[in-house]
Each structure stands twice: as structure tokens, then as C-alpha cells.
Amino acid sequence: MSKPKVGIFGFTGCGGCQLEILNLEEYLLDLFGAVEIVHFTEAITEYSDNYDIALIEGSITTEHGVEKIKKIGDIAKIVIAMGSCAVNGGLNCMKNLYGLEKAKDLVYGDKKGWIDSIEVKPVDAYINVDYQIRGCPPNRFEIVDVIRSLIVGRKPEIPNYPVCIECKRNGNTCVYELGKTCLGPVTRAGCDSRCPNSADGCEGCRGPVDDPNMNAQKDLLAERGLTVDDMMAEFNLYNACKGKTIEQK
Incomplete structure (x- = not known):
């Protein structure tokens, strides 16, 4: 029986997701x-x-990238988006908040005409994605589980509950009680509450759960004199592709 053939590809990102595979x-x-x-x-x-x-x-941040990702989508039987940039657009999407031309002016100045740069989008904006392994970087053991599941014909179990569940399971003190903010109540789990385990607030790198409890999050924020806009400013660090455009000055 022939082995499944796997291609691992990198677009605009730091390469950390691929390094997590080597770190296995x-x-x-x-x-x-x-x-x-x-x-x-x-x-x-x-x-x-x-x-x-x-x-x-x-x-995907360039026209060349669009062509390349579409070719991959045509060839692969199964497509897995790996990491925050591939799944949500990630840090790169902060460019979109300023508008493409403004961002190019700020970064490239009078050389901007030489640059192949388009609005940032996640992989599923261009091709069908079968599975998503979230996080920055993703949990390398989740990568193993997804690949193993596909090899044996089992559907991978992708968490769709908030980080708070993992945090309580790990016996952590809520970081809100430590005077810090945290996006754990609305962020998808699967990281084993990596940041709160170190008494740091979740930054939302795995993106939102499908049905976030916004009322509970609003209550937590209100108790500390914060608003949803304050939360979104943090959430946009990894999820700005779904954010609002910053008013250009």
C-alpha cells in the first residue's frame, strides 16, 4: 500500500509553523x-x-501567492491550513487596517510601485480548506494528531470550545484575577491554555470559537472598566482580517 504523499508549503509568515513540525x-x-x-x-x-x-x-499577500495557492488547491485532495496566518490571516492582516495604499506608503515609500503587495487574506479566501490547525505557532501535537487521523481515515477532532475550559482543567488562576486582560473566554481552545499557564493573558491567536459568549466577555471587561473596543484592539493582533479599517489621517 502506497504512503500518502504530503506537501508542506509556506506563504507569507515567519516559518515557525513549519519549524514546529521539525520540533516534533x-x-x-x-x-x-x-x-x-x-x-x-x-x-x-x-x-x-x-x-x-x-x-x-x-x-496570501501577493498576486504570485494567489496563483501558487490556487495551483496547490487544484492538486491536493486534502488541504490543511496551519497556523494563525493561514487560518485567520494572522499578524499580516494588520496591513489591511490601514488600507493597502497607506500601508505601502508607510513601508516602501517611493519604491512601493516595485512591490507585489495585495490585501492580505487567509488561505480559505482562495481555495477550499478541509481542516484548520490554529495557533501562533500551532500546537505541534495537534499537527501529529491531524496527520495520524487522516492516515487511518478518522476525522480529526478540532476543538471548538473556549480556552477557559483548558485553563480550568489545568488549575490556573484566572488572569483577570491577576489584574490582566485575556481573550480566553472567546478564543478557540487547542493550545492547552499555553499563555495562561504562564500567568499571561490569551491573545486570541487561535481565532474565535464559533459561538463566543460575548455577554460573559463584556461583563468581565465592564468589571475592569474596559469595553468591547478595547478587546477588539487586542483581538485584531491576530484576527485583523475581520477587523475594522483604521481611519486614515
């Missing part, structure tokens, strides 16, 4: 033994355009 260490041999890696810029030098599963890191 004790799982790498088993993982690479179960699949055939045919494209992985950070690990191999020979590539093939014949793959069954595509893992994609990074958001």
Missing part, C-alpha cells in the same frame, strides 16, 4: 515513515507536484 523530534521518524514528504522547503531539497495532502503555512 521523537515523533518525526514515525511521522515521516507513515507518509512520503514530497515538498518541504525547510527540510528537503527535491520537490514534487504530486501530493495528496497539502499543509499550508502563511497568509
Whole structure:
């Protein structure tokens, strides 16, 4: 029986999601033994355009990227968006808040005409995405679970409940009680409450749950003299593709 062929691709991002795969260490041999890696810029030098599963890191920020992602979508039988940039647009989407021309002026000045730069969008803006592995960086054990599930024909279990559930399970003191803000009540779990475990507030890198309890979040904010606008300013760090345009001055 032939192994599933896997291509791992990077678009606009830091490369940290792909590094998380290499950081799997004790799982790498088993993982690479179960699949055939045919494209992985950070690990191999020979590539093939014949793959069954595509893992994609990074958001789409150029016309060249649009062409490339559509080609991947045409070839792959299963597409997995990996990390905040691929799933939500990530940090790169902050560019959209200023408007494309304003952002290009600020960054590139009189050289902006040389730059292939378009409005930032996540992967699913251009192709169908079958599964999303969220986070910045994603939980590497979640990457393993998703790939293993697909190999054996089982649907991966993708969490759709708030980080607060994991936080309580881990016995953490709520960071609001420590005088800090946290997006955990409205952010999708799956990270094992990584930031609150260190007494830091969740920054929303995994994006919102499908049905966030906004009333509870508003109450928490109001108790501390904060508003939804204050929360959205933090939430836009990773989720600005769904944010509001900053008034250009």
C-alpha cells in the first residue's frame, strides 16, 4: 500500500509553523515513515507536484501567492491550513487596517510601485480548506494528531470550545484575577491554555470559537472598566482580517 504523499508549503509568515513540525523530534521518524514528504522547503531539497495532502503555512499577500495557492488547491485532495496566518490571516492582516495604499506608503515609500503587495487574506479566501490547525505557532501535537487521523481515515477532532475550559482543567488562576486582560473566554481552545499557564493573558491567536459568549466577555471587561473596543484592539493582533479599517489621517 502506497504512503500518502504530503506537501508542506509556506506563504507569507515567519516559518515557525513549519519549524514546529521539525520540533516534533521523537515523533518525526514515525511521522515521516507513515507518509512520503514530497515538498518541504525547510527540510528537503527535491520537490514534487504530486501530493495528496497539502499543509499550508502563511497568509496570501501577493498576486504570485494567489496563483501558487490556487495551483496547490487544484492538486491536493486534502488541504490543511496551519497556523494563525493561514487560518485567520494572522499578524499580516494588520496591513489591511490601514488600507493597502497607506500601508505601502508607510513601508516602501517611493519604491512601493516595485512591490507585489495585495490585501492580505487567509488561505480559505482562495481555495477550499478541509481542516484548520490554529495557533501562533500551532500546537505541534495537534499537527501529529491531524496527520495520524487522516492516515487511518478518522476525522480529526478540532476543538471548538473556549480556552477557559483548558485553563480550568489545568488549575490556573484566572488572569483577570491577576489584574490582566485575556481573550480566553472567546478564543478557540487547542493550545492547552499555553499563555495562561504562564500567568499571561490569551491573545486570541487561535481565532474565535464559533459561538463566543460575548455577554460573559463584556461583563468581565465592564468589571475592569474596559469595553468591547478595547478587546477588539487586542483581538485584531491576530484576527485583523475581520477587523475594522483604521481611519486614515
